[in-house]
Amino acid sequence: MSKTSDKSFLPLDMVSFRDESKAVIDFIADYYKNIEKYPVQSKVEPGYLLSKLPDSAPYSPDSLEDVLNDVSDSILPGLTHWQSPSFFAYYQASSSTAGFLGEMLCSAFNVVGFNWISSPAATELESVVLDWMAKMLRLPSSFLFSGTGGGVIHGTTCEAVVCTLAAARDKALKELGDNWENITKFVVYASDQTHFTFQKAAKLVGIPPSNFRFLQTSFATEFAMSPELLRSTIEDDVRSGLVPLYICATLGTTACGAVDSIGELGRVANEYKLWLHIDAAHAGNACICPEFRYFLDGVELASSLSMNPHKWFLTNMDCCCLWLKEPRFLIDSLSSNPEYLENNASKSNVVVDYKDWQVTLSRRFRALKLWIVIRRHGVENLMRHIRSDVELAKQFEALIAEDERFEIVVPRRIVLVLFRLKPKHGLDGNELNRKLLDAINCSGRAFLTQGVVGGIYAIRCVVGATLTEERHMKDLWSLIQEKARLVLLQYSP
Amino acid sequence: MSKTSDKSFLPLDMVSFRDESKAVIDFIADYYKNIEKYPVQSKVEPGYLLSKLPDSAPYSPDSLEDVLNDVSDSILPGLTHWQSPSFFAYYQASSSTAGFLGEMLCSAFNVVGFNWISSPAATELESVVLDWMAKMLRLPSSFLFSGTGGGVIHGTTCEAVVCTLAAARDKALKELGDNWENITKFVVYASDQTHFTFQKAAKLVGIPPSNFRFLQTSFATEFAMSPELLRSTIEDDVRSGLVPLYICATLGTTACGAVDSIGELGRVANEYKLWLHIDAAHAGNACICPEFRYFLDGVELASSLSMNPHKWFLTNMDCCCLWLKEPRFLIDSLSSNPEYLENNASKSNVVVDYKDWQVTLSRRFRALKLWIVIRRHGVENLMRHIRSDVELAKQFEALIAEDERFEIVVPRRIVLVLFRLKPKHGLDGNELNRKLLDAINCSGRAFLTQGVVGGIYAIRCVVGATLTEERHMKDLWSLIQEKARLVLLQYSP
Numbered sequence: 001m002s003k004t005s006d007k008s009f010l011p012l013d014m015v016s017f018r019d020e021s022k023a024v025i026d027f028i029a030d031y032y033k034n035i036e037k038y039p040v041q042s043k044v045e046p047g048y049l050l051s052k053l054p055d056s057a058p059y060s061p062d063s064l065e066d067v068l069n070d071v072s073d074s075i076l077p078g079l080t081h082w083q084s085p086s087f088f089a090y091y092q093a094s095s096s097t098a099g100f101l102g103e104m105l106c107s108a109f110n111v112v113g114f115n116w117i118s119s120p121a122a123t124e125l126e127s128v129v130l131d132w133m134a135k136m137l138r139l140p141s142s143f144l145f146s147g148t149g150g151g152v153i154h155g156t157t158c159e160a161v162v163c164t165l166a167a168a169r170d171k172a173l174k175e176l177g178d179n180w181e182n183i184t185k186f187v188v189y190a191s192d193q194t195h196f197t198f199q200k201a202a203k204l205v206g207i208p209p210s211n212f213r214f215l216q217t218s219f220a221t222e223f224a225m226s227p228e229l230l231r232s233t234i235e236d237d238v239r240s241g242l243v244p245l246y247i248c249a250t251l252g253t254t255a256c257g258a259v260d261s262i263g264e265l266g267r268v269a270n271e272y273k274l275w276l277h278i279d280a281a282h283a284g285n286a287c288i289c290p291e292f293r294y295f296l297d298g299v300e301l302a303s304s305l306s307m308n309p310h311k312w313f314l315t316n317m318d319c320c321c322l323w324l325k326e327p328r329f330l331i332d333s334l335s336s337n338p339e340y341l342e343n344n345a346s347k348s349n350v351v352v353d354y355k356d357w358q359v360t361l362s363r364r365f366r367a368l369k370l371w372i373v374i375r376r377h378g379v380e381n382l383m384r385h386i387r388s389d390v391e392l393a394k395q396f397e398a399l400i401a402e403d404e405r406f407e408i409v410v411p412r413r414i415v416l417v418l419f420r421l422k423p424k425h426g427l428d429g430n431e432l433n434r435k436l437l438d439a440i441n442c443s444g445r446a447f448l449t450q451g452v453v454g455g456i457y458a459i460r461c462v463v464g465a466t467l468t469e470e471r472h473m474k475d476l477w478s479l480i481q482e483k484a485r486l487v488l489l490q491y492s493p
Numbered sequence: 494m495s496k497t498s499d500k501s502f503l504p505l506d507m508v509s510f511r512d513e514s515k516a517v518i519d520f521i522a523d524y525y526k527n528i529e530k531y532p533v534q535s536k537v538e539p540g541y542l543l544s545k546l547p548d549s550a551p552y553s554p555d556s557l558e559d560v561l562n563d564v565s566d567s568i569l570p571g572l573t574h575w576q577s578p579s580f581f582a583y584y585q586a587s588s589s590t591a592g593f594l595g596e597m598l599c600s601a602f603n604v605v606g607f608n609w610i611s612s613p614a615a616t617e618l619e620s621v622v623l624d625w626m627a628k629m630l631r632l633p634s635s636f637l638f639s640g641t642g643g644g645v646i647h648g649t650t651c652e653a654v655v656c657t658l659a660a661a662r663d664k665a666l667k668e669l670g671d672n673w674e675n676i677t678k679f680v681v682y683a684s685d686q687t688h689f690t691f692q693k694a695a696k697l698v699g700i701p702p703s704n705f706r707f708l709q710t711s712f713a714t715e716f717a718m719s720p721e722l723l724r725s726t727i728e729d730d731v732r733s734g735l736v737p738l739y740i741c742a743t744l745g746t747t748a749c750g751a752v753d754s755i756g757e758l759g760r761v762a763n764e765y766k767l768w769l770h771i772d773a774a775h776a777g778n779a780c781i782c783p784e785f786r787y788f789l790d791g792v793e794l795a796s797s798l799s800m801n802p803h804k805w806f807l808t809n810m811d812c813c814c815l816w817l818k819e820p821r822f823l824i825d826s827l828s829s830n831p832e833y834l835e836n837n838a839s840k841s842n843v844v845v846d847y848k849d850w851q852v853t854l855s856r857r858f859r860a861l862k863l864w865i866v867i868r869r870h871g872v873e874n875l876m877r878h879i880r881s882d883v884e885l886a887k888q889f890e891a892l893i894a895e896d897e898r899f900e901i902v903v904p905r906r907i908v909l910v911l912f913r914l915k916p917k918h919g920l921d922g923n924e925l926n927r928k929l930l931d932a933i934n935c936s937g938r939a940f941l942t943q944g945v946v947g948g949i950y951a952i953r954c955v956v957g958a959t960l961t962e963e964r965h966m967k968d969l970w971s972l973i974q975e976k977a978r979l980v981l982l983q984y985s986p
């Protein structure tokens with residue numbers, strides 16, 4: 001019955017581990033080599049996989065060959081290829097060899113670093129790398145471990161927002177005398193461009209949805225949040241007996257890439273003692289380049305800041321850096337000390353126990369991949385990477401702007417180009433561009449998504465997939481022109 | 494400036510991808526080969542890594558060789574080796590070749606399957622695999638997609654509990670007339686053995702901490718929750734004008750492996766219309782074997798059930814399966830539909846959009862590894878794996894029980910053996926066992942942690958790391974005896 005009695009079953013045998021892993025590496029390398037052959041957006045119909053797979057688990061093992069054949073035949077056709085050089089949708093989940101190597105090591109060590117003692121290296125490397133990253137972004141020392149703050153790696157921005165909202169909530173509850181009923185008085189502020197996850201997170205932590213303020217934005221400010229509107233809304237809420245709690249400012253909004261002015265919003269937030277969080281998920285990556293650092297001007301006024309190296313920083317999913325000026329508020333809200341996790345290191349109070357900085361207990365050793373990404377590229381190449389994508393986006397924007405059938409809907413700030421076919425012959429511009437986007441995506445030669453701002457349906461082109469080169473941008477532009485001709489032809493008198 | 498103009502910088506070049514990945518595979522295989530040479534629990538001092546690493550990121554790239562040397566010299570000494578065959582602490586984060594291969598493919602495809610269209614295969618494989626798993630556990634069809642329910646893969650139990658709590662909360666708020674002030678009336682129930690994450694999650698979703706009930710357990714019921722106490726506590730709360738909301742029952746508690754009776758608790762929960770969640774994080778894995786399936790008796794009375802294949806099911810971190818009888822309550826609570834994610838498939842309502850089943854938007858393709866783990870082992874070997882670990886735990890328990898210096902503190906239910914040195918000469922038993930555990934862990938030859946039940950400090954031995962064989966159990970027993978002799982000698986008159 002015991003393991004030794006049955007050598008035929010070894011789930012982690014060194015010989016097969018080596019052979020099988022290398023076979024999968026070859027499989028993956030071939031996938032990347034052929035990636036341009038697949039339609040970027042999957043063309044399968046809903047339910048396609050149900051008919052291809054058995055409806056229950058196999059009783060006996062399948063061979064690796066069978067599994068990889070099924071990956072080729074059943075899984076690949078159902079992938080939307082985020083690593084394709086012609087993927088311009090949503091955001092870039094930019095992988096790299098270095099990020100992949102980091103993920104391999106993380107998965108192989110498979111340590112669970114919930115507290116320091118459960119794997120000191122996992123905790124300490126995370127703290128080191130967050131300070132490295134903070135220095136690359138020239139954050140004030142109030143956000144660094146080597147200063148008076150600190151940081152943690154979460155999976156995604158959503159998690160960072162949930163945790164900081166909870167910290168702000170519990171800090172305010174305490175200040176109001178620990179009466180939980182005050183939870184219904186808290187108000188949170190965002191613009192109508194802020195990522196929807198913020199609204200979801202606010203409700204999740206128990207803020208009444210009616211206390212969520214969407215501050216309206218417009219073309220006049222290129223969809224940045226208005227500090228005046230923030231101030232007057234806060235004052236209205238205070239007059240109504242509510243308690244302004246938290247504001248989320250964004251560097252690079254999802255729909256159109258708008259950049260909120262942290263400095264101006266920060267002064268209002270500080271005046272009314274709100275928690276200011278900066279969601280720099282995507283655009284934050286650009287701030288390692290001196291010429292983009294001004295986006296972060298005023299960051300010293302914020303309570304917390306998050307950015308995602310899994311977006312555009314060559315770090316495979318998932319990885320979100322969160323820095324806080326006063327981590328103790330996060331820890332006050334999220335810590336717990338059951339007897340079964342007691343240990344001398346934690347009791348000494350000289351170590352970080354990351355379980356108290358996040359929602360979950362268990363956590364992967366994500367710092368490893370970020371560390372390897374930074375080391376294998378160096379700041380030098382990481383800046384080059386950002387700059388070359390910005391350059392491609394700039395060139396693409398110029399092509400659009402030169403073609404009189406098109407217009408740029410909101411000026412590009414970094415790598416998001418928001419454009420559309422101009423309305424024509426009294427046609428509905430939104431309908432026209434919906435058709436154009438459908439035609440582009442159905443071709444399988446590129447994948448882009450839409451953004452709607454000020455009632456205008458526009459096409460988002462986010463430049464920066466790892467494998468994207470100049471020729472892919474040229475192909476994209478040819479494809480857009482080709483489909484635009486067809487769509488416009490359909491409507492000509 | 495563009496990428497093509499600088500071929501010296503290719504973050505995902507196929508030749509180096511292949512070579513470097515294979516070099517890392519060899520590195521990992523060597524790590525596993527030598528894993529018994531490392532102290533299981535890391536021996537580093539707090540802050541050890543700060544002195545070894547530069548305090549800011551390198552400007553120029555480092556070679557892979559340098560990085561791997563640093564992993565050997567700086568990271569490995571700071572790891573607590575969860576994959577060591579002599580790791581008996583916390584729980585098993587049991588990796589396998591199959592799980593590792595799945596992680597590699599997930600990381601390489603690096604798709605973000607937040608909705609169906611963003612990668613249909615990621616969504617559909619997840620639904621398929623959850624039904625496979627549900628069938629292996631013989632769950633009622635009310636939890637299956639092929640029945641009337643459905644499931645999702647979260648990272649951890651904590652996430653599953655947060656989401657189901659939010660679903661229960663929002664369902665109840667609606668029933669009470671959509672007045673958010675009722676949030677302060679909700680009461681949640683657990684035993685004093687329930688995992689601490691449940692309390693953390695309840696507070697996170699805005700349930701007042703004073704409305705959290707810890708039902709006391711004792712040796713008399715082997716620390717299982719009392720249905721009578723649950724009933725009387727609920728009735729007290731109702732009399733006080735509170736609203737009983739949610740109860741978490743556990744199969745295999747953390748400290749001592751207690752198993753709550755789902756059937757008995759379920760009847761009480763159903764009578765008072767509470768949401769019953771079953772946390773089967775660890776012990777749920779055993780339920781694929783017919784002889785352990787009785788733990789799940791009464792599961793038809795539950796609203797939701799979670800179990801973690803990353804614990805003991807040969808699936809590398811992280812992977813938590815959550816099934817729900819009525820997923821619509823989860824979706825009602827967590828869904829959102831911003832314009833930039835609109836698509837025809839979602840509008841058709843025939844697809845699953847997993848972003849509405851979890852906290853975060855972005856998500857990794859975790860189903861891939863669970864699918865490969867199941868296929869490469871088959872149900873046959875997965876059962877054999879569970880059974881051989883149980884057999885090792887049983888043999889170990891017998892060794893302890895035969896030695897009159899020791900006692901089993903709570904009878905073993907599955908693979909957790911909770912034991913201690915009997916108090917002697919009027920010595921404090923807790924102090925004695927604390928010393929024994931320290932001595933064992935300091936040896937570096939094994940790593941175990943403690944559980945405290947009914948005021949008694951005991952040593953937890955969780956059997957089931959992937960590489961553990963009979964000889965490691967024998968070594969452990971020798972080590973325990975050796976250290977027990979020394980500790981007892983210290984105290985002899």
